[in-house]
Amino acid sequence: MSAAPDTPLPFQVEAIAFADGLSDLRAVRDVVFVQEQGVPVELERDALDPLCHHVIARDDQGRPIGTGRLTPDRRIGRMAVLGEWRNRGVGEGLLKALLAQARALGWPEVTLHAQVPAMAFYARQGFLPYGERFVEAGLDHQSMRLALDAINPVPSREAGLAALLGVIDGARRQVLLYSRDLDPGLLDQPEALKALRRFAVGGGEVRILLQDPAAPQRAVAPLLGLAQRLTTAFTLRAIEEPVDADYPSAYAVNDRGGWYFRPLGHRFDGETRLDGESRARQLRMHFEPVWERARPCTEYRALGL
Known part of the structure; x- marks a missing residue:
């Protein structure tokens, strides 16, 4: 080896x-x-x-x-x-x-x-x-x-953060994040920001779909600052279609079979697996059409995004 x-x-x-x-x-x-x-x-x-x-x-x-x-x-x-x-x-x-x-x-x-x-x-x-x-x-x-x-059950925020790190660090070229509001408690944690920065600097692409793009802007979410500095790696879009806005779940998925899925997007509990390609494929197939229907987060332009 x-x-x-x-x-x-x-x-x-x-x-x-x-x-x-x-x-x-x-x-x-x-x-x-x-x-x-x-x-x-x-x-x-x-x-x-x-x-x-x-x-x-x-x-x-x-x-x-x-x-x-x-x-x-x-x-x-x-x-x-x-x-x-x-x-x-x-x-x-x-x-x-x-x-x-x-x-x-x-x-x-x-x-x-x-x-x-x-x-x-x-x-x-x-x-x-x-x-x-x-x-x-x-x-x-x-x-x-x-x-x-x-599949590994995720019962807590601490376990959710570990699951998120596994998905990010296990990615090859792409991480997809479907989030309500940039997930305070997860995506604002130093460990998650460090992992995303390392992945982006290494040439990775991060696509983020948001249901409520105003919330992280009001909260001055640190991920927005990271995305501002690494604009070629991060792309954020806002969900507008009612069928998409009503979607209750949130997830992170990569291009190597890793995923962390939360049935209720405002909670941390859910499931994860880093070698579950079938479920990862399902989540990527869900993400892509929603991404095409979503709009660019123009309200972040003042931040340089």
Whole structure:
């Protein structure tokens, strides 16, 4: 498995038995958890290790650079990547290898305890937060879960934000947003704005359909400012046809099978899946004729849009 195109450093991820890989697994985990994060070694080296399914990442010299494991209770853990290899695709490679193992084992769902700063990373792979945050080994954590090869329910705003990040970051060239009023609580969040900016700067196209274009203008929605700065990437249109204005739902959909659908557009609860091409196609087919009937948001011209 290769690293990301912008950081072409070769590495491979493989499954490894704990007994065979003990020294290499600890070589990574001791550095990341014990030395960097201050986790007591007696907590890091737990009794579950011999019972887990492990994966390890190695550089082109065979040296260990990352680890991860699946526990008997169907939880991903001990995700660790050496500092010089972070943001080079290693974490994603480890996670995908663990999910492939979980599928091979026939697991319907996997969970994990994400360190809070890493939540966006897991959201990009479809994981959604649930429950309250908690402290584990002295660090703030959030439980997250992913239904494998199935629709994932979205019960809260926090889960909705994670679903939205997954759709945006999973897009290839296009993201379509059908929204009542730019969705305060979602599209105004720093994480969402950062993801949209990254996608747009990378050459992506974002089309946004609005039922109430005046509301975000009154609220000085930050997404309008982002769209003003990146006019070639963002296009906003206002819905006028009564049949379209009466549509109660909202959604985000990309061009790689990812979608987040809310039956009631003023609520956050709904469903999501990042590999559901059939439903994504339905949503794109709904979006296109409405887009053709909608008008440009001329009221944003004063903002430079």
